[in-house]
Amino acid sequence: MMNFLMKSAAALVLASTLVAAPAEARWRLVEAGDERKVARSKLVVTAPEDWNRATERPTSRSEIWTTEGTQLTELMFYAKIKDGETLFKRRQRKRNPLPEFSPDMLPTDLVEWYEDTANIVLGGSLFEIVEVQPATLGGYPGVHFRYSYTGGDNVARLGEVRAAIIDERLYLISFEAPKIYYFDRYITGVRAMMDNARFE
Amino acid sequence: MxxxxxxxxxxxxxxxxxxxxxxxxxxxxxxxxxxxxxxxxxxxxxxxxxxxxxxxxxxxxxxxxxxxxxxxxxxxxxxxxxxxxxxxxxxxxxxxxxxxxxxxxxxxxxxxxxxxxxxxxxxxxxxxxxxxxxxxxxxxxxxxxxxxxxxxxxxxxxxxxxxxxxxxxxxxxxxxxxxxxxxxxxxxxxxxxxxxxxxxxxxxxxxxxxxxxxxxxxxxxxxxxxxxxxxxxxxxxxxxxxxxxxxxxxxxxxxxxxxxxxxxxxxxxxMEEGKEYDRGAAEYRAAIGDWWPKLIDDQIALKDFGGTEYLLATLAGDDPLGWTGDLLYARGELYRARAEEGDFAQAADFYRQAIATGTAPAESWRGLGISLLRDGFKAEGQSALRSYLDLRPDAPDAALLASMAGETA
Structure with a gap:
């Protein structure tokens, strides 16, 4: 009995298990150099190498990509998040409300909002912001931050986020992967993608 | 799924x-x-x-x-x-x-x-x-x-x-x-x-x-x-x-x-009449002391405003003098995080009280600066952020705060 429990409990990555993860979704190849509009918006990114995008969206304002399965590499695009909306789907609106986005947020608030969302969803205290820098997304001023956390599967992961509020809407790209091997393997390409993202 | x-x-x-x-x-x-x-x-x-x-x-x-x-x-x-x-x-x-x-x-x-x-x-x-x-x-x-x-x-x-x-x-x-x-x-x-x-x-x-x-x-x-x-x-x-x-x-x-x-x-x-029973409040506080700021941060991160507000008040012991720098700072964080009407002003007030105790964490300045900026007090907010950066030049978000404080990176 207990072994069964442990196995089932072992899966927990920040976004993919929390939003309706498209485990049955089909994946489509995004070839290196392909330019694509993401998350039903005008945000255009260029794949630095071959990635796979899920044909099913976690939420109407997001899109998920992976190379080796979302447990190992998870690239999320969020676009046009409006005042009062949350990063993930709200599952327990009253008892465990997720923090809502507000266009009045300062860049520091965005970081805390992301951290708070993660803390509530993961129920954890091991989520830590490692570094925060001013940055741009598609030419607009925003923020770039790095974080680390350990989820329910006891795997240490690293993540990076680029985000900006543009016309009162939030645009955010996040990447996370296990600290061992996978993060380092992909982060350079992901950072380049964040740097080169543009609006059509 | x-x-x-x-x-x-x-x-x-x-x-x-x-x-x-x-x-x-x-x-x-x-x-x-x-x-x-x-x-x-x-x-x-x-x-x-x-x-x-x-x-x-x-x-x-x-x-x-x-x-x-x-x-x-x-x-x-x-x-x-x-x-x-x-x-x-x-x-x-x-x-x-x-x-x-x-x-x-x-x-x-x-x-x-x-x-x-x-x-x-x-x-x-x-x-x-x-x-x-x-x-x-x-x-x-x-x-x-x-x-x-x-x-x-x-x-x-x-x-x-x-x-x-x-x-x-x-x-x-x-x-x-x-x-x-x-x-x-x-x-x-x-x-x-x-x-x-x-x-x-x-x-x-x-x-x-x-x-x-x-x-x-x-x-x-x-x-x-x-x-x-x-x-x-x-x-x-x-x-x-x-x-x-x-x-x-x-x-x-x-x-x-x-x-x-x-x-x-x-x-x-x-209980036997006349016998002294031990509560060990001071011993408990001393033993938990170093961990307290981390534990209250974990609690604040849950975004349970009502429960946390109650918890802070009980920890202060329903006594105005029981509000230490740590507790006031935590209360500022709680209000700032809720971000509803009037919360930034409240938060700024708690951070100021925290700073006035002389024992508050340096992060009180950070919270004060951000609250003031959110409330439209740009100059005061930037000044508070600079105070924080003086105390914590190596903070993880120092570069971003410096740019918000009007300092060119």
Whole structure:
């Protein structure tokens, strides 16, 4: 009995298990150099190498990509998040409300909002912001931050986020992967993608 | 999606005591008359039959994984302290059977597995106001262990039906927070103790407290604090209080208000007139002190405004002078995080009061600066951020704050 429990409990990555993860979704190849509009918006990114995008969206304002399965590499695009909306789907609106986005947020608030969302969803205290820098997304001023956390599967992961509020809407790209091997393997390409993202 | 459902089901299972509902009361399992077989706390106790052996085996396996958990608090001083309170409460000899683990999670819980593994959550340490309260919880869990309550439930379930089919009908109503603790939460907390068992454990904890010289009224105080905190959470979030729905800490029946009253009566009856009973408030504060800022941060991150506001006030002891720099800073963080009308002004006020104590964390300046900027006081906000950067030039977000403070990077 207990072994069964442990196995089932072992899966927990920040976004993919929390939003309706498209485990049955089909994946489509995004070839290196392909330019694509993401998350039903005008945000255009260029794949630095071959990635796979899920044909099913976690939420109407997001899109998920992976190379080796979302447990190992998870690239999320969020676009046009409006005042009062949350990063993930709200599952327990009253008892465990997720923090809502507000266009009045300062860049520091965005970081805390992301951290708070993660803390509530993961129920954890091991989520830590490692570094925060001013940055741009598609030419607009925003923020770039790095974080680390350990989820329910006891795997240490690293993540990076680029985000900006543009016309009162939030645009955010996040990447996370296990600290061992996978993060380092992909982060350079992901950072380049964040740097080169543009609006059509 | 399958993965999600699986983890939801598991978390619901692991937290069954928290989510237990009165309507689904499991079958009453009579408290057995314990014969002259050795207690599980006795030296050299071994499981007595295949079923108990199997359960121990599973729990031992789970313990191996627990040892690798990044959520364990390894600080030897804190571990030694909690252990010393347990040993003082139940006595050095019986205490040897316990393997204690402190787990970093903001929830209010503790449990003990049949093989002697005791889990104490950091959220519990945050809420206890003195050593006697901690002793009451540890004594309660230890009684469940020594009376083999979970083993008896397990036995009864196994003899009736396949355990997984039984588990599958459990109500699934979990806090998000449950997800992260799935890796160890089920150790000892899979079981929903019945009313009789809870009474036994309550009575046991009162006896242990009195024998150890602790004030036994601590036990009912925990319930009144917990009930009030649940009310405060519910009021802010506009849902019904969980106070009588489940006990939160030791789960389910009897209702916590009844239980509080019964514990208070038991305490009164157990106390000898004229005898001094120890609360150990100063000792407790000294032992938890270094960890306190981290634990309150974990709590604030849960975004439970009502419950946290109540908790801060009780920690301040309902006394204006009890509001230390740390507590005022925490209150500022709480208001700033809620970000509703007027909250930034309130937060700025608390940060200023915190700074005025001279003992507040440097982050008070950061909070003040951001609150002022959010409220439109640009120059004052930038000046506060610069004060913070002077104190913490290596802060993780120093570069961003510098740009917000109008300094060119």
């Amino acid at each position: 399958k993965r999600l459902l699986a983890s939801v089901a598991i978390a619901g299972l692991a937290f069954q005591p928290l989510a237990a509902q009165d309507a689904d009361e499991p079958e009453i399992i009579e408290a057995e008359d314990v014969d002259d077989t050795p207690l599980p706390s006795a030296h050299g106790y071994e499981p007595r039959d295949d079923l108990e052996k199997g359960l121990w085996y599973e729990m031992d396996e789970a313990e191996k994984r627990l040892k690798e958990s990044r959520f364990l608090i390894e600080d030897p001083a804190l571990n030694d302290y909690v252990r010393s309170v347990l040993c003082k409460t139940v006595g050095e000899e019986r205490c040897k059977a316990t393997r204690l683990y402190l787990v970093r999670t903001p929830q209010f819980n503790a449990s003990m597995a049949p093989n002697g593994v005791m889990l104490v959550y950091s959220g519990l340490l945050l809420r206890m106001r003195d050593e006697a309260q901690l002793a009451a919880v540890l004594g309660h869990e230890f009684t469940h262990f020594e009376k083999q309550h979970s083993l008896r439930i397990f036995r009864s379930i196994r003899s009736k039906t396949d355990i997984m089919s039984w588990l599958s009908v459990l109500p699934v109503r979990i806090p998000y927070a449950a997800a992260m603790v799935t890796q160890y939460a089920f150790i000892g907390s899979v079981y929903s103790f019945n009313r009789e068992m809870e009474r036994e454990a309550d009575a046991g904890s009162i006896d242990e407290l009195v024998n150890a010289g602790y004030d036994p009224r601590a036990a009912s105080a925990i319930w009144s604090q917990l009930g009030a905190e649940m009310d405060a959470t519910a009021k802010e979030r506009r849902h019904r209080s969980d106070k009588n729905r489940n006990g939160g800490l030791f789960a389910t029946h009897p209702r916590s208000t009844d239980r509080m009253g019964k514990l208070a009566i038991m305490a009164r009856e157990a």
